[in-house]
Amino acid sequence: MPEAAQPPEARALARFLTADPDDRPRLAPRVAEAVGADTLERIVRATIARVGDLVTVADGPDGLIVTGSKGRVRAWAQVxxxxxxxxLLLEGARYTPARRRRRGPVLLTWAVCLILVASWTVLTLWTAADRTAWLGDMATLAAFYVIVEGWGAPAQQPRLPRRLVEAGGVAAVASAWRLPGLPAGHGTLGLAGGLALLAGAVWLVAAARLHRWKAPLSQPLLFPLEGTWYVVQGGGRALNHHARIPEQRGALDLVALGPYGTRTGSGHDLTAYAAYGRPVRSPCDGRVVSAADTFHDQKPGEIRYQPPYGNHVFLDTGREIVKLAHLRPGSVTVTEGDTVRRGQLLGEVGNTGNTTEPHLHIHAEREGIGLDLEFTGVSGRLHRGRRIRARRQ
Known part of the structure; x- marks a missing residue:
């Protein structure tokens, strides 16, 4: 694409990167003030060392791509x-184009699960030669369902394929009518193996769901949403991809549900998602230490490079920092320095930042370490697959 046809962000970034070092603070005064002119120059030099002599800055599906003689990096810019x-945000690693996410494999995964359940039910449970063999095979199938239902977050998927797989379990249980007519059997090794698989699956799921970081909040928060919400990320390491980031280890990702999983309609527009545009209220009293409202929504299923929290509100309670992220552009009602009260409207659920579909990210941290979340009126552990029903307080 000719330079003149590139978006203004690409042209401004190219001009900034190729400018004399002494001129860069003038071209980006707010950025230089925010991070410091020396820090900004170190970041730019590291980027140039990574890509080599600058060739182009072009817009692409994954964001702005800075291309040089030695490689490429992703970038985000506002002008x-x-x-x-x-x-300005420059990625600290060389860019490798990601494979495009496709929605087809989701249905394919459910189809494979259904085939496995049907095959196991027909070829083992309905043809079991004795009760011991049936029990071992049923324990193995039960372990499969514990993993699918307990390790995953099946309610976020379309209802029909999920229900078909669950109906397979009902068909498997129905095979128990044969048991009175079967001999006891002696295949205890198969039974022991099935029970071991079931016990292992239950232990793994229970340990991940019950996990606590033993870092409590100073006091419970108000749940920031109204209605019924579903946790798609939360709990121990196995159930929460945030756990690898120290300050986010106790984070939750919350979606709303509809007939099509997290969507109310069959399309994939933002407005088809049940969570999009829902009000987000302050979970605590505090002072706004950071707020953003100008990032664009991501297209569902794709991620263009931009600051990971997107539009957000960070609150300082005096004892911890509470962060709410991925808000809808134009919806944030507060600015840095404001004092907010528990229950005050902060914005709406959006799809900005590092996200593939509309949801609310929330976590609390103290001195850079993530805390265990707790909400007034919400009992029990918070983990992937948990439904939370909340009313405005």
Whole structure:
């Protein structure tokens, strides 16, 4: 694409990266003020060392791509109408194009699960030669369901394929009518193996769901959403992809549900998602230490490179920092320095930042370490697969 046809962000970033080092603070004064001119220059030099002599800055599906003689990196930039660079993020690793996410494999996964359940039910449970063999085979199938239902978050998937797989379990249990007419049997090895698989599955899921970091909040938070919500990330390491990031280890990702999993309609537009545009209220009293409202929503299923929290509100309670992220552009009602009260409207659920579909990310941290979340009126552990029903307080 010719340079003139590139978006203004790409042109401004190219001008900034190729400028004399002494001129860069002038081209991006707000960025230089936010991080410091020396820090900004170190980041730029590291980027140039990574990519080599600059060739182009071009817009692509994954964001702005800075290309040089030695490689490429992703970038994000914001510009003012006069061309001033007002926001900048440069990825600290060379860019490798990601494979595009496709929605087809989701249905394929459920189809494979259904085939496995049907085959196991017909070829083992309905043809078991004795009761011992049936019990061992049923324990193995039960372990499969514990993993599918307990390790995953099946309610976020379309209802029909999920129900078909669950109906397979009912068909398997129905085979128990044969038991009175079967001999006891002596295949205890198969029974022991099935029971061991079931016990292992139950232990793994229970341990991940019951996990606590033993780092409590100073006091419970108000659940920031109204209605019924579903946890798609939360719990121990095996159930929560945030756990690898120290400050986010206790985080939750919350979606709303509809007939099509997390969607109310068959399309994949933002408005088809049950969570999109739902109000987000302050979970605590506190002071706003960071707020953003100008990031664009991501297209569902794709991620363009931008600051990971997207539009957000960070609150300082005086004892911890509470962070709410991925808010809808134009919906944030507060700015840095504001004092907010528990229950005050902060914004709406969106799809900005590092996200593939509309949801609310929330976590609390103290000195950079994530805390165990707890909400007033919400009992029990918070983990992937948990439904939370909340009313406005």
């Amino acid at each position: 003012a109408p006069d061309g001033e660079l007002t926001g």
